[in-house]
Amino acid sequence: MSNYLFRLDDASDYMDIEKWNRIESILDQYGIKPIFGIIPQNADETLVSKYARNEDFWSLMHSWIDKGWTPAMHGYEHRYVTEEGGINPVNKRSEFAGLSYEIQAEKIRKGYTILEKNGIHPTIFFAPSHTFDENTLKALKNHTTIRIISDTIAWDIYKTGEFWFIPQQSGRVRKLPFKTVTFCYHPNTMSSDSFIKLENFLRSNKEHFCSSQSLKYIDRQKTLFDKLLQKTYFLMH
Numbered sequence: 001m002s003n004y005l006f007r008l009d010d011a012s013d014y015m016d017i018e019k020w021n022r023i024e025s026i027l028d029q030y031g032i033k034p035i036f037g038i039i040p041q042n043a044d045e046t047l048v049s050k051y052a053r054n055e056d057f058w059s060l061m062h063s064w065i066d067k068g069w070t071p072a073m074h075g076y077e078h079r080y081v082t083e084e085g086g087i088n089p090v091n092k093r094s095e096f097a098g099l100s101y102e103i104q105a106e107k108i109r110k111g112y113t114i115l116e117k118n119g120i121h122p123t124i125f126f127a128p129s130h131t132f133d134e135n136t137l138k139a140l141k142n143h144t145t146i147r148i149i150s151d152t153i154a155w156d157i158y159k160t161g162e163f164w165f166i167p168q169q170s171g172r173v174r175k176l177p178f179k180t181v182t183f184c185y186h187p188n189t190m191s192s193d194s195f196i197k198l199e200n201f202l203r204s205n206k207e208h209f210c211s212s213q214s215l216k217y218i219d220r221q222k223t224l225f226d227k228l229l230q231k232t233y234f235l236m237h
C-alpha cells in the first residue's frame with residue numbers, strides 16, 4: 001500500500017486566505033498533516049499584486065506548526081529568472097537552476113534567515129516550479145540545516161549524498177502505484193471543483209496519508225527502477 005503525503009505550495013504574506021482556510025478545515029477534518037511551503041520574501045507579481053498582505057501571516061504559520069504541519073522553505077522570492085529545468089525538469093523555468101553557486105547561495109541564505117528570524121525552522125526545501133540543480137543543493141548544505149527535498153520522480157524516498165528526496169509525482173489526488181506519493185496543491189488557485197474532488201478522495205483514502213515527520217529516512221539509494229520512472233516521466237512530460 002502506498003504512503004500518501006500532502007503538500008501545499010505558496011504560503012506567503014500574500015495569499016488567498018479564504019481558500020487556505022477552506023483547505024485547512026478539510027485537512028483538519030480528515031486528520032491530514034501536510035508539508036506547507038513558505039515563500040520567505042514573496043516578490044512574485046502574480047501573487048503580490050493579486051492578494052492583500054496578511055499582517056498576521058507569521059502567527060498563522062505558527063498555528064499550523066503547532067498542530068503538526070511541517071514547514072518547508074519554498075524558494076526565496078518566487079521569481080523565475082532562468083529557463084532551465086535543472087535536475088528535476090518538470091518546468092523550463094526556475095528561480096535557481098542554471099544560476100551560479102554564489103547567486104544561489106545568497107538567495108538560500110537570505111530566505112533561510114527570514115524564516116529563522118520569524119521562528120520557523122524548516123527541515124524541507126522545494127523550489128518554485130520544482131526546479132533546482134546541484135548548486136541549489138550545495139547552497140542548502142552550506143547555509144542551512146535542511147537535508148530533505150520534496151521533489152523528485154521515484155518509487156520511494158531515496159538518499160543521494162547528504163540529501164533525502166521525497167517523491168512528488170502528482171498535482172492532484174489519485175491512486176498511483178508508488179510506495180511514497182506526494183500530492184501537491186496550490187490553494188491560491190484551486191477551483192471549487194478541485195476542493196470537492198479532493199474531499200471525495202480523502203473520505204475514502206484518509207488512512208493512507210501520513211506526515212512527512214513519520215516517514216522513515218533510511219539510506220535507500222536510487223534504484224534502476226527509480227531512474228527508469230524518472231526517464232519515462234520526463235520523456236512523457
Ligand SMILES: [Zn+2]
Nearest residue numbers: 009010128129
Ligand atoms: Zn510556488
